[in-house]
Amino acid sequence: MGSAAELSDEAGAQPTFTADLPGTYEADLVVNDGTADSGHDAVTIIATNPDPVAIAETEYHVLIGTTVMLDGSGSVPPTGGDTAQLVYNWYLQDLPAGSTASLAQTGTGLTSFYADMAGTYTAILTVDYQEKTSEPLTVTIVAGNANSKPVADAGGPYTIERGQTLTLDGTGSSDADNDQLSYRWYLMSPGHDAASAAIWIPNGSALTLDNGLQGYDTANPTLTPDVAGNWSAYLVVHDGTSISNLSSASITVTKPEGAENTPPVASFYSKPRVGFIAPVPTDxxxxxxxxxxxxxxxxxxxxxxxxxxxxxxxxxxxxxxxxxxxxxxxxxxxxxxxxxxxxxxxxxxxxxxxxxxxxxxxxxxTGANRAPSPRITVDSQTILVGEAGWFDGSESTDPDDNALTYHWHLLDKPDGSTAQLQFQNVTRTDGTVLNNARAGVVADQPGIYIVLLAVTDSHGVTSSLTSTYYGRVLAKSRNNPPVIGSINNDNDHLVNRRRNTHFNDSDQPYVIDDGSEPVLLYTQNAVDPDLDTLYYLWTLEQPAGSELPDASVDATFTVGKPLVAGNYTATAIVSDGIDTSEPHILNFKTVQRADYPSLLLEDYHSAGTVNSWDRVMQNGFATGMPGEAPRQRAFPYWDHADNSFPITSFQLVEGDNAIKNYRLTAFGSDYTVINVRTSAPRRSGTESFSAKFAGLTEGQVIQRGESIDFSLILTAPANADEVMGNVGPDPDLPEGSYDRGNALIGMTYTFEIAEKPGWTFEYAPSSR
CATH class of the missing domain: 2.60.40.3010 (Immunoglobulin-like)
Structure with a gap:
């Protein structure tokens, strides 16, 4: 329970997965020869854990003004360890703009905070066991100002004998607003607006996706499995405004105790898992x-x-x-x-x-006929009651370019709905008409509408009916439009705050240079009050001669590297499929390096340092731009890098180690460096690390036209291994001690620019 493990490629011959939680995993294999499925073959994998593992719910959807309870008490010690010896560490890492939320306590399995603003909150949990620390677990809490997303709970796992009737239990589902819930159970996983889905009915069963679950629209449907093996059921709940994420339940069906043996059935063809069309394979x-x-x-x-x-x-x-x-x-x-x-x-x-x-x-x-494949795209995932939701099958394909016939089926609609499918033709650019390639449904009740699609070619051969391609829309009786808090290009909402390069400051424009990084634009706190799926639209106005993309529909707008000096204007809106947000505009300016108006900060990412993140940047893995050219940064500057790129004791030499190299260049006037400070965690009774700047001193004036290079120095003791290996906070020193895997944790390097209040420099890696 709680694992998010999934196969890397469900259709591949050698898929992989990451065992993210200790316990037993089971993978089920079915192969297909283009016409029919094989039997099932299962493999069991048991995952142990040498380190403690932080376990908690990783996604919450709540209302503004509620207290959010976070529960990490399900965390586990190393295999064979004592749960009572776990030490919990909570940290509230990211907040919506303007929020003052804080955790009630940080050292216990249970903690809470008050969600005071709309947007996304990120909490981090680690657990310690003796000298070992778990990997950090990220918990995301989305606060909305109109409706909280319901939570589905399919119960289980279930075990039943073949031929007996199983009652599934969805009564554990909940809604934070106490809205009345409607229930929908499926023997497939319809978790997207459109996708191909496996149907979890073992081969040989007479049941289909359409009739397998009785009372599928109640909290307690029944299933009478007729084949022993592994089944799965999926639950979605709807609160009248929002739909939950999928909850799955595994069902193990066994042969009845004492039952006589039933001879097997030889078959070259698997039975169809849908009933709205008869299969016609190709031989x-x-x-x-x-x-x-x-x-x-x-x-x-x-x-x-x-x-x-x-x-x-x-x-x-x-x-x-x-x-x-x-x-x-x-x-x-x-x-x-x-x-x-x-x-x-x-x-x-x-x-x-x-x-x-x-x-x-x-x-x-020669030229044997092959089976076609269906595909659906959805015009809009969210519609209002009274509007039509449209599903487009025109991207279905046939490997032999045969003409296709489209077979649509309305699998599900909300309680009380009498809606029926209607159809449209699609005319391609070459004039070919695809009859009934689109299907639509006029929503007459709020809730989920799901259609299935199968296609047949001109020889009558059908697409596979052991899986299905579905499309899903959500109809609503009313809608609250989405909002955007802001847009920016400084990356300050990212967990790893390494690349604050905000060019929307008139004193710090984008520098056109070989070492410059591509401009990436983001929305901050793009929120839909009803928690609907959001669609993005970016536009970019640019100077004459610039050939950057002028639009994007991605959440992140990858603008690229501006090559023309001038003024740029980016505009972003988001839509929930019904309404759009107010537009947000960000202006930024680009200049040649010689025309920079103020103090330019650049990060060398020098290959000679011991900092492995810099080596990644030098190789171009992070930016796609290998090379040693300094890369522009902006004030206020911070680097709160996490533990992903540690500096370990074996990388250090006794004495001074340059861990970062920077350059400051003064344009327009002189600038004075003040409040130059460093600090490092201390441990009484041992020789400790220390920190200092090289090339930068208190009161240093950088004169107009002058560049200075400076380094962040970590001075390592001879007993670095001993110091870093002796983990645990020093009770006499509140700042704590060294992280056993990263000598940088707890180090701080800061300074300010006297002529520019607020222009601060801070390098302060944090383990959480």
Whole structure:
């Protein structure tokens, strides 16, 4: 429970996943030969944890003005450890603009804070166990000012015997506003506006996506599984305004105790998981190409049908084909070298009984027909009641460029709805008309509308019916428009605040230079009060001769590197599909380096330092711009880098180590450096690290036209390994002690510019 692990490629031969929580993981494999699915084959992976693991709910949706409870008490110690010895560390890292929220306590499993502003709050949890510390866990809390997102809870896991009726339990679902909930259960996972989804009904079942769950629109639907194996059900709840995220429940179906053995069924074709269209597979295969077909046999008792219990024999092959002897082969493949019909017979065994034999005839020819594939795009994920939601299937494809017929099915609609599908044609640019390629539904009730799409080619061959392509829209009876707090290009909302390069300051314009970084524009606190999906539209006005992109629909607008000096204006709006926000405008200026008007700060990211983040920047992994040219930064400057790029004891030499190198260049006037300070954590009884600047002193004047280079120096003791290995806060020194993995944690380097109040420099890495 709580794991977010997922396969890297559900359609790949060798997918991977990250075991993010300790425990038991099970992966289920089904293969398809283009016509039919194989049986299921499962593998179990047990993940242990040598370090403690922070565990908490990672996503909350709440109303402004509520107290948010954060619970990390489910965290676990290293495998075999004592939970009572865990030490909890909470940190409220990011807040919406203007918020003064703070945590009630930080050293306990349970903590809370008051959500005083709309926007996103980010809390970080780590847990310590003796000398070990967990990886940080990020908890995101989104506060809205109109509606809180409901939370679905599908219950489970469930176990039941085949043929018995299971009652699922969604009564644990909740809504922070106490709104009445409507329930929708599915045997697939409709978590997007449009996508392909697996249908979690084992092969051999007579049930389909349409009829598998009785009372699917209640909190307690029932399922009577007719095949032993692994099933899954998914729950979405709706509060009249917003829909929840998906909640899944695993269902293990076992053979009834004492039941007699049921012979398996040999089949080259899997049963369809939908009932609105009959399957028509293609049996044509390409002449000269190897054909694999292990079949889609099954056993309702749950026995896995694999190569060890399959047998094949040839029935007929064309004259002139040298047929291989299939005796003893548990998998079947052949390469047709002669046009004609190839018929093979398969028998399977469950360890006790043989199946009836099944036959399949392959027709080999040049230019064999292949099955088409459906695809849906949604015009708008959110609509108002009385409006039409449209689903577009015109991007469906056929590998042989055959004409397609579109088969639409309205799988689900809200309680009380009598809506029916209507259709539109699509005319391509070449004049081809795609009949009924679009389907729409006029929403007559608030809630979820889901359509399915299958396609057939001009030979009548259908797309796969063991999975489905769906589209989903949410209809609302009223809507609150989204808002944008601000837009910027200084990256100050990122967790790793390394790149504050805000060019919307008239004194600090963007420098056109080989070492300059691309301009990236962001929205700050783009919030939809109803928590609807947001759509972005950026536009950019630019000087004559500039060839940057003039628009973007991404949340982050990657403008690129301006090459023309002048004034630029970026405008952003967001839409929830119904209403749009007020536009927000950001102006910035670009200049040649010689025309810079003030004090220019640049980061060398010098390759000679021990700082691994600088080496990443030098290689161009972060910016796509390798090279040693200094990169522009802006005041107020900060680097609150996290622990992702540590400086460990083995990287240090005894004495002075340059950990960062910078340059200051004065344009327009002289500038005075004041309040030059450094600090480092101390530990009584041991020789400790110290910090200092090189090349920068208190009261130093940087004269107009002058550049100075300065470094941040970490002075390491001879016993650096001992100091960093002795972790834990010093009770006599409130600032704490060294992080065992990063000598920079707790170091601070600061200064100010006398002529520019507010122009501060701060390098202060933090572990949290």
């Amino acid at each position: 044509e295969v390409e002449l000269g190409s190897t054909v694999w077909s292990s079949g889609n046999s099954y056993d309702i008792d749950g026995t896995n049908i694999s190569s060890s219990n399959r047998r094949y024999q040839w029935i007929t092959t064309p004259a002139g084909y040298d047929a291989e002897d299939l005796t003893g082969k548990g998998s079947f493949s052949f390469t047709p070298t002669v046009e004609g019909q190839y018929t093979v017979e398969m028998t399977v065994n469950d360890g006790e009984a043989d199946s009836d034999p099944a036959r399949r005839t392959f027709i080999a020819r």
